[in-house]
Amino acid sequence: xxxxxxxxQAEFRAEVRAWLELNANRRADEVQIMRxxxxxYERAKAWYKKVADAxxxxxxxxxxxxxxxxxQIHQVIWSQEVADFDTADGYFVIGxxxxxxxxQAFAPEEVKRDLLPKMASAEHVWCQLFSEPxxxxxxxxxxxxxxFDGDKWLLNGxxxxxxxxxxxxxxxxxxxxxxxxxxxxxxxxxxIDLKQPGVEVKPIKQMDGGRHFNEVFFNDAVxxxxxxxxxxxxxxxxxxxxxxxxxxxxxxxxxxxxxxxxHFCQHTExxxxxxxxxxxVADRLASWYARDAGLRNANWRMLTAIAGGGVPGAEASLxxxxxxxxxxxxxxxxxxxxxxxxxxxxxxxxxxxxxxxRSVLFSPGIRLAGGTDEIMRNIIAEQVLGLPQEPRVxxxxxxxxxxTGS
Amino acid sequence: MNFEFSDEQKFIQEQARAFLGDKCxxxxxxxxxxSDLTHHAGxxxxxxxxxxxATAIPEEYGGLGxxxxxxxxxxxxxxxxxxxxxxxxxIYLATEAIKLAGTEEQKRAWLPRLAAGEITGTVAFAELDxxxxxxxxxxxxxxxxxSGCKQPVAxxxxxxxxxxxxxxxxxxxxxxxxxxxxxxxxxxxxxDSLDPSRPLGKLExxxxxxxxxxxxxxxxxxxxxxxxxxxxxxxxxxxxxAEAALNMAREYTTGRYAFGRPVASFQAIKHKxxxxxxxxxxxxxxxxxxxxxxxxxxxxxxxxxxxxxxxxTEAAWEATKENIQAHxxxxxxxxxxxxxxxxxxxxxxxxxxxxxxxxNRLVEQLKPAASNSHTx
Ligand SMILES: Cc1cc2nc3c(=O)[nH]c(=O)nc-3n(C[C@H](O)[C@H](O)[C@H](O)COP(=O)(O)OP(=O)(O)OC[C@H]3O[C@@H](n4cnc5c(N)ncnc54)[C@H](O)[C@@H]3O)c2cc1C
Numbered sequence: 001x002x003x004x005x006x007x008x009q010a011e012f013r014a015e016v017r018a019w020l021e022l023n024a025n026r027r028a029d030e031v032q033i034m035r036x037x038x039x040x041y042e043r044a045k046a047w048y049k050k051v052a053d054a055x056x057x058x059x060x061x062x063x064x065x066x067x068x069x070x071x072q073i074h075q076v077i078w079s080q081e082v083a084d085f086d087t088a089d090g091y092f093v094i095g096x097x098x099x100x101x102x103x104q105a106f107a108p109e110e111v112k113r114d115l116l117p118k119m120a121s122a123e124h125v126w127c128q129l130f131s132e133p134x135x136x137x138x139x140x141x142x143x144x145x146x147x148f149d150g151d152k153w154l155l156n157g158x159x160x161x162x163x164x165x166x167x168x169x170x171x172x173x174x175x176x177x178x179x180x181x182x183x184x185x186x187x188x189x190x191x192i193d194l195k196q197p198g199v200e201v202k203p204i205k206q207m208d209g210g211r212h213f214n215e216v217f218f219n220d221a222v223x224x225x226x227x228x229x230x231x232x233x234x235x236x237x238x239x240x241x242x243x244x245x246x247x248x249x250x251x252x253x254x255x256x257x258x259x260x261x262x263h264f265c266q267h268t269e270x271x272x273x274x275x276x277x278x279x280x281v282a283d284r285l286a287s288w289y290a291r292d293a294g295l296r297n298a299n300w301r302m303l304t305a306i307a308g309g310g311v312p313g314a315e316a317s318l319x320x321x322x323x324x325x326x327x328x329x330x331x332x333x334x335x336x337x338x339x340x341x342x343x344x345x346x347x348x349x350x351x352x353x354x355x356x357x358r359s360v361l362f363s364p365g366i367r368l369a370g371g372t373d374e375i376m377r378n379i380i381a382e383q384v385l386g387l388p389q390e391p392r393v394x395x396x397x398x399x400x401x402x403x404t405g406s
Numbered sequence: 407m408n409f410e411f412s413d414e415q416k417f418i419q420e421q422a423r424a425f426l427g428d429k430c431x432x433x434x435x436x437x438x439x440x441s442d443l444t445h446h447a448g449x450x451x452x453x454x455x456x457x458x459x460a461t462a463i464p465e466e467y468g469g470l471g472x473x474x475x476x477x478x479x480x481x482x483x484x485x486x487x488x489x490x491x492x493x494x495x496x497i498y499l500a501t502e503a504i505k506l507a508g509t510e511e512q513k514r515a516w517l518p519r520l521a522a523g524e525i526t527g528t529v530a531f532a533e534l535d536x537x538x539x540x541x542x543x544x545x546x547x548x549x550x551x552x553s554g555c556k557q558p559v560a561x562x563x564x565x566x567x568x569x570x571x572x573x574x575x576x577x578x579x580x581x582x583x584x585x586x587x588x589x590x591x592x593x594x595x596x597x598d599s600l601d602p603s604r605p606l607g608k609l610e611x612x613x614x615x616x617x618x619x620x621x622x623x624x625x626x627x628x629x630x631x632x633x634x635x636x637x638x639x640x641x642x643x644x645x646x647x648a649e650a651a652l653n654m655a656r657e658y659t660t661g662r663y664a665f666g667r668p669v670a671s672f673q674a675i676k677h678k679x680x681x682x683x684x685x686x687x688x689x690x691x692x693x694x695x696x697x698x699x700x701x702x703x704x705x706x707x708x709x710x711x712x713x714x715x716x717x718x719t720e721a722a723w724e725a726t727k728e729n730i731q732a733h734x735x736x737x738x739x740x741x742x743x744x745x746x747x748x749x750x751x752x753x754x755x756x757x758x759x760x761x762x763x764x765x766n767r768l769v770e771q772l773k774p775a776a777s778n779s780h781t782x
Contacts, residue, residue, distance in 0.1 A: 136734050138664035161735045207730070207738050207745035271537065280762060332723065335600075335752070336760035339539065340532035343606060343756040344558050345598040349534065357600060360752060361745070364730040365738045372734065374674040390673075394666030405663035 005077075012074055016056070016081045023050060024085040031263045034255075034358040041167055044088040045122055052121030058096060065104065065112055066120030072306050090253065091164055095119050095126030097249025099172040102242045103191065106229035115170065115191070128242065129159040129173040129192070129216060134404065136161070137375050139174065140183045140236060141394070141402070144218060146175035146190065152225065153190065155198070155218040163369070165201045165214040168194050173223075174239050176399065177232055183399040187235030189242075191227040198222060208361035246370055247316035248302070254366065256323035257330035258292035260355055261285070264334060268351055275337070284333060291326055295319050313384070321376040324367040331359035409694060411479055419479035425456065426487035432743045438490035439603040439746065442596070444564035450491040454523030459497050463505070468518030474635070478642045478697040485643030486650045488750050490603040492526045494643070494757060495560040498636040500527025503569040507582060507620030507628045516567070516584075528565035530556035530585070530609055531629060538571060539763045541626055547583060548575040551591070551613040560757065562587075562594050562607025570609075570616065571625050579623040583616035590614065601753035603746065633758050634711035638696035641718035644754050645690045648718075648725035651747040652682045655725075655732040662734075675732060682725040689714070689721035712768035719761055722751035 005013055024047070051057050052066070059074040061067020068074070100119055103112060118124040135142040144157025155175060165171065171192050178186035194201070198221030203211040230238045265276040265285055275281050302316060334356040335342040347353040367373050381387045394402045411419070434446050453459070462477045463469025477497070484493055501520050504512060504527075519525045534557055536542035545554030552572050559568065567587055573580045587594060591614030599606040620628050656679060659670035669675050696714035699707045726748040730737035737744040755761070 131735065134663070136664070137669075141664065141666075205740035207740055207742075207748070209740065213735075271540065271542075328727065336755065336762065338756075339537065339759040339763060340558050340756055341534055342760060343599045343601070343753055345600060349557075349597075360600065361749075364727060364748070367731055368735055368738055373731065374672070374678075377674065392665065402666040403663065404666075405661060405668060 009073060009077060012070075013077050013081060016078055019054060019056070020081060020085050023054070024082075024087055026084060027086045030267075031259045031352070032255075033260070033352050033355045034362065035353065040088055041091055044091050045125075047087050048089055048092060048122035057122075058100070058120040061100070061104070061116070061120060066117030072303065076303055089122075091125060091167060092122045093249055093253055094128050094163060094246075095122075095124075095168075095170075098128050098242050098246040099126045099170075099191075101245045102172060102189070102229055102238055105241055106189070106238055107191065108226055111191075111226050119170075124169040125164065125167050127162050127165045127168040127171045127194075128246070129162050129165070129171045130239065130242075131161045132158060133160050137372055138394075139239065140187065141399075142174060142176060142187070144173070144175045145179075146177050146188055146223070148177075148225075153223040153228070155190075155192070155221040155223060157218050159216040159218075160204070160214075161369075162201075162214045162216050163212055165194070165216050166203050166211075170194060171216075172229065172242060174235055177235075179400045180398050181233070182396065183394060183402065184236045185233055186399050187239065188232050189229040189235040189238035190223045191229060192221065192223050193227075196221060206362075206365065208358065208365075210362075243371070244311065244316075247320060248306070250320065250370055254320065254323050254370075255327055255359075256292060256295065257327040257359060257363075258288055260352055260359075261288060261330045261334060264351055264356075270337075281337075288326060288330060291322055295322055317371070317376040317379045317384075320370060321373055321380075324363070325373060327359065327366055328363035331356050331363050335360055409698070411475060415475050415479050418476055419483060422456075422480050422483040423486070425452075426483050426489065430487040430489050432488075432746060435488045435490050435603050435746055438605075439601075439749075444561065444596075444605055445492055446490045449489065451523075453489070453491060453493075458493075459501070459523050459526075460521035461497075463501065463517050463521045467513055468521040470521075474638075474701045475697055477639060478693070478700075481639045481642035482646040485646030485750075485754075488603060488647065488650075488746055492528070492561040492564055494604070494636065494640060494754075495528035495565060496520065496526040498639045499529040499560075499632060500565070500567070500569055502635055503527075503529060503582065503619065503628065503632055504584075506631060507624070512584070512617075512619065525566040526561065526564060527567045527569065528559055528561045529632070530559045530562075530568045530570040532556065532558055538629065539759050539766075541580075543571050543573045543580040543625070545570065545572040545611065546575050547572045547581075547616060550615060550617075552583060552585060552611050552616045553591075553613055555608060555610050557608035558597060558599065558606035559594075559609055560604065560606055562609055563596050563605070568609065569619060570611075571629060572616070574622065577623055580625040581622050582619040582625050582628055584619045585609075585611075585614060585616045599753070600756075601749035603750065604753050630708075634707050635700055637711040637715040637758055637764070638693065638700050640754050640758065641689065641693040641696060641714035644718035644722040644751065645686060645693050647747050647750055647754070648682070648686045648689070648722045651722075651725040651729040651744070652679065652686060654744065654747075655679055655682070655729040658736075659732050669732075678728050678732060682721075682728055685717070685721035685724045689717040692717045709768065709771035712764050712771065715758070715764045716761065716768055719751075719755045719764070722754065726751040 055068055058067040059070045060072045063069040130139050132142045146153045146155050171194055173190050173192045175188055176186050177188040198219050200217040202215045204213050205211055268275045345354055345357045430449055438446055457470050460469040461472050465471035504516050531538045533544055536544040568585045570583045570585045571580055572583055591612045593610040596605055596607045659675050660668050662669045692714045696710040699710035730744045733744055736742050
């Protein structure tokens with residue numbers, strides 16, 4: 001075991017840091033604070049173009065696809081260094097992190113060379129169109145139809161909860177091409193150009209008042225056959241590829257609330273006493289510290305495996321599960337700490353500009369997005385521990401014969 | 407032993423449930439949540455006509471002369487329906503403060519009007535930089551005039567008067583004062599909060615005239631008793647809201663299909679709902695005990711109140727957050743009502759001070775008077 005950079009890695013780190021010092025501003029806040037994101041999208045795009053022009057975008061991707069042809073470790077070094085700077089790339093995580101690898105694995109060569117460099121530089125923004133009104137946890141129960149029409153595919157149906165669709169140029173979309181066979185075998189994965197008349201995007205208002213996710217309607221939306229990702233009927237394998245990469249992509253960026261909580265404990269005084277000196281807080285702080293450290297260290301182990309050519313396994317689900325739950329607990333505990341004033345939502349009154357109040361209202365979404373707590377536990381139980389599945393009523397029969405309750 | 411409400415009390419509860427179930431739906435709650443309205447005026451008017459503000463006010467002061475048990479059963483229904491009206495500020499707190507600490511003259515002046523719903527009141531205890539729960543009060547009174555800032559104050563922009571905790575500049579303790587909120591020297595404004603269906607605000611006071619309520623220097627004692635009573639009433643609201651959230655979750659997961667079966671048929675969901683139920687039943691039982699202690703002014707009131715509040719806050723948090731979870735993505739939308747219960751649970755949990763305050767109050771009651779402990 002060795003946590004030190006190799007000579008080459010240390011040089012790369014110094015190079016990155018020097019570039020960042022020249023091209024970005026250090027973060028003014030000591031920790032990242034949740035705020036309203038007005039104008040954030042344009043700013044993020046401009047920043048990412050700069051990164052791409054300098055050759056730092058998608059470091060681990062091949063050069064011909066807009067990457068730098070370096071390793072996953074270089075990517076990690078970049079992420080660690082950029083964390084100290086005031087930059088935004090959250091809008092591109094889904095495209096670059098989830099969709100990109102599937103496009104690389106399944107698209108025809110000329111399509112990859114055409115689309116991936118623009119994804120890598122965030123000139124094109126991508127989204128992930130899986131969930132539907134009747135298919136979330138059970139995403140293989142989706143109904144959006146894709147039918148082959150002479151020389152192209154026509155899509156009809158509806159997606160929901162599509163994060164960032166309102167900003168997106170392209171998406172990776174999972175569809176049903178054959179309702180007459182078993183649910184997992186009748187699916188096909190595509191890329192789709194969203195800027196076309198057959199696609200309509202409607203933002204959905206969230207419980208916290210924001211509008212990050214959307215409904216997306218397909219009405220004879222057109223997809224060329226060259227945009228098919230994998231075999232007809234082989235969409236489930238492609239979807240798993242996307243979901244597996246999603247777990248890895250979010251493992252680094254998903255908020256778990258700890259950094260803010262630590263900052264709050266260390267730098268806030270209540271009644272002339274530092275919060276960290278309160279024994280009730282200390283007890284929680286220690287537990288959450290251990291969980292946060294566990295996540296960080298587990299992430300190191302995962303990255304080590306990936307650097308050695310492995311793929312992220314189902315273990316990656318535990319980061320999502322632990323982080324999301326702890327994030328909500330921390331928000332609630334911190335708001336409670338302020339007693340009556342905890343209910344106030346005013347940037348000038350609340351500690352960390354109301355971060356914890358916003359987090360109380362946003363944290364429920366993180367326990368759902370990317371697979372719910374319950375689904376994460378099922379994955380760990382069945383795929384990691386190998387426990388037997390519950391009896392399945394939806395297996396071994398054609399999709400259109402599965403009970404739907406309506 | 408009889409640990410149950412009487413038939414008359416249950417009848418009051420059923421009437422309230424029928425009335426609110428019909429008139430106070432999520433649509434009415436949203437009218438306030440999604441606007442700058444201070445409360446739902448139409449509903450509040452009907453609540454007045456039903457006599458709810460008069461419930462626990464003695465007949466000699468224009469009230470119905472019923473007791474706290476009747477108020478408790480109403481509170482549960484109010485919590486279930488998320489009534490967007492100044493119930494806790496005016497009925498559980500301001501009215502009680504006057505009953506508890508007012509002179510005969512003050513009672514005659516204020517209680518009949520509160521009973522008739524002509525006016526509403528609130529309490530202004532909290533301040534941003536001083537914790538009332540530790541006996542700290544920064545707002546000051548000198549020569550009958552009050553100055554300073556109180557925040558947050560429930561229903562600050564609606565109430566006609568406030569019972570304010572303030573320090574007499576000469577004294578080393580604090581007292582309660584009656585403050586007419588339309589008086590000169592009072593500036594009030596709303597503040598954004600986690601649950602805009604029960605708005606909070608702030609009072610900026612500059613030499614506003616006040617009148618002493620209760621004995622000079624008795625503020626801490628009166629507030630202590632007031633908080634105990636209000637904690638029990640809020641516990642009933644919390645239990646009602648938590649139960650409504652559980653029912654929502656039960657209904658949704660029964661109708662929602664995934665993997666070819668209702669999601670309620672998955673053990674993970676069954677256990678989740680069973681856990682909610684257990685938390686609610688414990689909280690309900692503790693709230694009932696609190697109701698008994700309050701209605702009999704039992705010496706156990708402080709412990710019973712803290713117990714009811716701690717478990718009701720836990721139950722409401724558990725039930726309202728897991729209700730969102732059980733709804734999947736739908737639960738995270740503005741359109742679905744899950745967040746109304748979640749927001750209200752936060753509001754109620756913080757209104758009289760959070761869990762730390764109430765856990766401390768509880769443990770204080772468990773400390774033995776004499777020390778004959780073993781040393782380790
Ligand atoms: C903020 C946010 C962003 C999102 N972004 C995207 C996106 O960009 N693209 C996209 O495709 N989707 C996205 N989603 C959708 C997300 O993946 C789904 O919401 C999630 O998978 C749950 O599906 P559902 O909403 O249909 O809930 P359901 O599947 O209906 O779940 C309802 C409840 O049943 C439980 N449940 C279901 N099946 C089981 C089981 N077998 N065992 C135990 N419990 C079970 C669930 O855990 C949940 O508690 C997003 C969601 C959110 C909240």
